[in-house]
Amino acid sequence: MTIPPVAGLAARLAAVRAFTEGLCATLEPEDFVVQSMPDASPVKWHLGHTTWFFETFLLAPRIPAFRPHDPRFALLFNSYYVAAGPRHARPERGMLTRPTVKEVLRWRREVDQRIQDFLASPAGSEPSALAVAELGLQHEQQHQELILTDLQHALSRNPLEPVFRAAALPPPGATPALRWRDHPGGRVRVGHAGDGFAFDNERPAHDVLLSPFSLASRPVTSGEYAAFVEDRGYERPELWLWEGFHAARAAGWEAPLYWARRDGRLTRFSLHGRVPVDPAAPVVHVSYYEADAYARWAGARLPTEAEWESVAASQPVTGQFVEDGTLVPLPVGEDAPLFGGTWTWTASPYVAYPGYRVPEGALGEYNGKFMVNQIVLRGGSCLSPRSHLRASYRNFWHPPDRFQATGIRLARDPSGN
Numbered sequence: 001m002t003i004p005p006v007a008g009l010a011a012r013l014a015a016v017r018a019f020t021e022g023l024c025a026t027l028e029p030e031d032f033v034v035q036s037m038p039d040a041s042p043v044k045w046h047l048g049h050t051t052w053f054f055e056t057f058l059l060a061p062r063i064p065a066f067r068p069h070d071p072r073f074a075l076l077f078n079s080y081y082v083a084a085g086p087r088h089a090r091p092e093r094g095m096l097t098r099p100t101v102k103e104v105l106r107w108r109r110e111v112d113q114r115i116q117d118f119l120a121s122p123a124g125s126e127p128s129a130l131a132v133a134e135l136g137l138q139h140e141q142q143h144q145e146l147i148l149t150d151l152q153h154a155l156s157r158n159p160l161e162p163v164f165r166a167a168a169l170p171p172p173g174a175t176p177a178l179r180w181r182d183h184p185g186g187r188v189r190v191g192h193a194g195d196g197f198a199f200d201n202e203r204p205a206h207d208v209l210l211s212p213f214s215l216a217s218r219p220v221t222s223g224e225y226a227a228f229v230e231d232r233g234y235e236r237p238e239l240w241l242w243e244g245f246h247a248a249r250a251a252g253w254e255a256p257l258y259w260a261r262r263d264g265r266l267t268r269f270s271l272h273g274r275v276p277v278d279p280a281a282p283v284v285h286v287s288y289y290e291a292d293a294y295a296r297w298a299g300a301r302l303p304t305e306a307e308w309e310s311v312a313a314s315q316p317v318t319g320q321f322v323e324d325g326t327l328v329p330l331p332v333g334e335d336a337p338l339f340g341g342t343w344t345w346t347a348s349p350y351v352a353y354p355g356y357r358v359p360e361g362a363l364g365e366y367n368g369k370f371m372v373n374q375i376v377l378r379g380g381s382c383l384s385p386r387s388h389l390r391a392s393y394r395n396f397w398h399p400p401d402r403f404q405a406t407g408i409r410l411a412r413d414p415s416g417n
Contacts, residue, residue: 009130010119013137017112019385020050020144021105026165027151032101035094036157040150040403044101045077045093050140051108052077054115056084057363058132062123063114069107073099083362134197135363141388145405148271148327148383153403156258156269163273167326175224175280176334179217180412181311185210188310191353192392201367202392204355208306212414215303215311218336219329219344220294220408223279225286226266228294229255239296244289247400257285257402271327280331282407284342288375288399291345291408303411305348305376305394312338312379312391319379321386329382329407339389342407343377350374350396374398381405 024032024043032044041049052073060066068074076096078087088096099107118124119133155162186209192198193205234254237245247253258269259277266277268285286294295301319340320330329341338344351371358368377395380388383405397404 006119006125006130009133009137010116013115013119013133014112016137016140016144016385017108020047020140020147021108023144023147029101031151031154033094033097034154035091036150036154037403038091039401040153041090041093041146042096042154043147043151044104045096046143046147046150047108048073048077048099048104049079050136050143051104051111053139054133054136055111058129058136059111059114059118062126062129063118069110070099073107081362081365083365132363135366138197138199138388139366141385144322144385145381145383148322149404152258152269152271155271161269161274164271165325165327167272167328169272169275169278169326169328170330172276172278173280173331175221176218176332178224178410179334180214181217182214182414183210183212183307183311185212188306190306190309190313190392192390196390198390198392199367199394200359200364201350201352201356201371201394204353205392206354208310210304210306210310213303213307214412214414215307216300216410217334218332218409219282219342220298220410221279221331222268222277222281222283224298225256225283225294225408226277226279228297231297233293233297236297239293241289241292244287244293244399247287247289251400253290256283256290268328275328278331282329282332282342284329284381284405284407285402286345286406286408287402288345288397288406290402291406292347294408295410298410300410300412302345302347303409305346305378307411308338308344308346308378308409309391315339315391317380317386317389317391320382321380321389322383323386324382327382329405338409339379340384340386341382342379342405343381343384343395344379344409345406346376346378348376350376350394370396377404377406381407 033042035042076088078084187207190208191205192202267274268277317339319337321340358364374396
C-alpha cells in the first residue's frame with residue numbers, strides 16, 4: 001500500500017469523523033442508546049467504538065506515557081479484539097446508559113485533537129502510523145453505514161415509526177428492461193494489487209479461471225420481487241436452500257424486511273419513514289437465502305464474487321451513495337452501475353484468498369477470523385460512502401442477515417442458468 005501524505009490524510013480523517021457526527025445531528029439522546037437486537041449496536045456505541053479504535057491502535061502505542069481519556073471505556077467499546085483486552089457483551093450494549101452521549105462526544109473531540117496533534121509530530125509521519133491512521137479512517141466509514149442500518153432497525157421497532165430524515169422521493173417510474181451482458185470469462189485477475197488502500201481480505205491478487213457468463217444489466221427491482229412473493233415464492237421449498245427455507249419459516253418471512261401492506265398499498269419502512277414500495281426501485285433488505293431463492297425462481301443464479309469483480313474492475317465507482325442524501329435505493333436505468341444503491345449478494349463463501357496470511361497483532365483480528373459461514377457481498381449501497389469502495393472490496397454477512405442494504409443482481413451461464 002502506498003502510504004498517504006500526512007497533510008492529506010489528516011484532512012480526510014477530520015472530514016470523515018465530522019461526517020459521522022453529522023449523520024447523528026438530528027437525533028435525540030434517546031435515539032443514541034437503543035439496541036433493537038443483539039446483532040445491532042446503539043449509535044452511541046458506534047461513536048465510542050470508532051474513537052476507542054484510534055485511541056487504542058494509533059495513539060497509545062506511539063505516544064510516550066499516553067493516558068486514555070478513561071481507561072474503563074476500553075471494556076465498553078472494544079468489539080471483538082481479544083488481544084486488546086476484555087469486552088462487554090455485545091447483546092448488552094443497549095444497557096450502557098453511562099457514559100452519556102455528551103461525554104462520548106467530548107471524548108471523540110478530545111481524541112480528534114490528539115490525532116491531529118500526533119499526525120503533525122515526527123512520529124506521526126512514520127509509515128506504520130500512517131497505515132494505522134488510514135485503516136482507522138476506513139473503519140470509521142464502515143461504521144457510518146452500520147450506524148444507519150442499526151438505527152433503521154431500531155426506529156422500525158417503534159410503533160410510531162419515526163422519520164430519521166425527511167426526503168422528497170421521486171414518484172414511481174417505469175421499470176427498465178432487463179438485459180443480459182455477456183462476458184467471455186477466461187483467466188482474470190481479482191483482488192487488490194498496487195497502490196491505494198485495501199483491507200487485508202482483498203489480498204493477495206490472484207488469477208481465477210472463469211467460464212463464460214452473463215450478468216444482468218441492472219439489479220432486481222421491488223416490482224419483480226413482489227411477483228416472486230405473489231407467486232408463493234416463500235411457500236415453495238423447491239426454490240430454496242434447505243437451511244434457507246427453514247430459516248424463512250422459523251422467522252415467518254413473507255416478504256423483504258420492512259415490507260408491509262398499509263391501506264391496501266405495499267409499503268416499506270425506511271430512514272425516511274414508511275414509504276410506498278416503488279416497483280422500479282431495486283429490492284433491498286433481502287437475505288442471501290431470499291436472493292438465492294429468487295434467482296432460482298427467475299431461472300438464473302447469483303454471480304460469483306470473481307465474476308462480479310471481473311466486470312466491475314473496468315468501471316468507475318459511480319452510483320447512489322450516502323453522500324447523495326437519499327437513504328433508499330432509487331430507480332436505475334437499463335444499464336445501472338455495479339456500485340451503490342444496494343449491496344449485491346454473490347454466490348461466494350467468504351474465505352481467504354490463496355496465499356492470504358493473517359496480519360500480526362490485535363489488528364489481525366479485523367477480518368481473518370470471520371472467514372467462515374458467511375457470504376460475500378459486493379458493490380456498496382446508498383448508505384455506503386463513495387470513497388470507501390472499490391472493485392476489490394469484500395463485504396460479508398451471514399446468509400440469514402437482511403437488516404443491511406442488501407439486494408440482488410442476477411447472473412446466468414450461456415445456457416441460460
